[in-house]
Amino acid sequence: MGSNDFVTLFFLVAAVLIFLQLRSVLGRRTGNEKPPFEPYGSRDASQVPGTDDGKLVTLPRRDEGGDDRFSAIDSFAKPGTSLNSSLRDLVAVDPSFNPKEFLNGARLAYEMIVTAFAEGDRKTLKNLLSRDVYEGFDGAISERESRGEMMKSTFVGIEKAEIKQVSVKDSEEQVTVRVVCQLITATFGKDGKLIDGDPEAVSEVNDIWTFARDIRSRDPNWKLVATESEQ
Template structure:
């Protein structure tokens, strides 16, 4: 057709504009748990923040695979600490933090099972990484393989929070159904099983809120 503007170009432009807006809405959200693109129950680590007693929890709507969320009441000591963190870091909200914490939990559990040191190095502080790396090395030296699958996340609950100077810490309790199994060189099971087991992990994340780096790093873990 001569003399007219091609209608297919208009349609392609509309589709391209829609895709750009969708990508911005997804990729533009930062929780501080993103894995840097070029970033290069584990023994030896202990949680440093205990659960506050007698604190009311706010139950949030389930996300992802239906996990229950619990956020301490703003009037309690943990809730007040979360408010101080939010005042120091305007991008922080407890709900968005749990989004990122769940993603980090899944990445770290998978990376540990696979022996992916590069991912672990980006998401853990030095001391915690040393514990994870030591366990991976021992497993490799023994010729063992780890299989870990998170089948369902039941609950994520913020149990503790603190702001000391510019250092913020938030402790999360993860309750999930997992399959954990270690096999030897011959494929025989040496630890765990292929049965689904409920696992409760308590992890503490830390961040310097004065830093331009939004990353939270795992600094302590324990299993309940």
């Protein structure tokens, strides 16, 4: 076998191994899935979004059959509570929803969005936000740019993330999450002088974000549809 044939064979084997690894992580579609229950998209969501540069975030969901899906709900939220009841209602129309997996995806999406906003990364934001929310973020970035300001932000970590409310209206499911995180944020003017924040101090941020997706859509991604800061 010539050297060129060996190189070709090497890359072919590597490609097959990479494909198998990705399939084991991301899963695969068989063509038999129920359209409404394919993942995220968040309501807009889950970078799921397919970003051209791969910055998509799928709020993970796993098919759970029979009573197992409700067992996952009961282990997440105490039976008899309003949250448990609303989660059961959601799973009744979307059996693939798993609260723990969703929350893990929401944490990832939160970090990506906060980081993208600070960097003015509109491409990433567009794939993670609903149209209305994106317009608000885009407007804030444009104002910052028009003044020649620069925001520097370091994401320290998320202290707490919890599902506060769940609802299903018509074909849209919504999940509201409370996030408590630590950030280092500072904004500098075009002359380089600090005008807001502190480049060395860690601050606590409390946000309440709502993610949503169309249950009828084959898109598994969720999107951020509403934000507010908790005082």
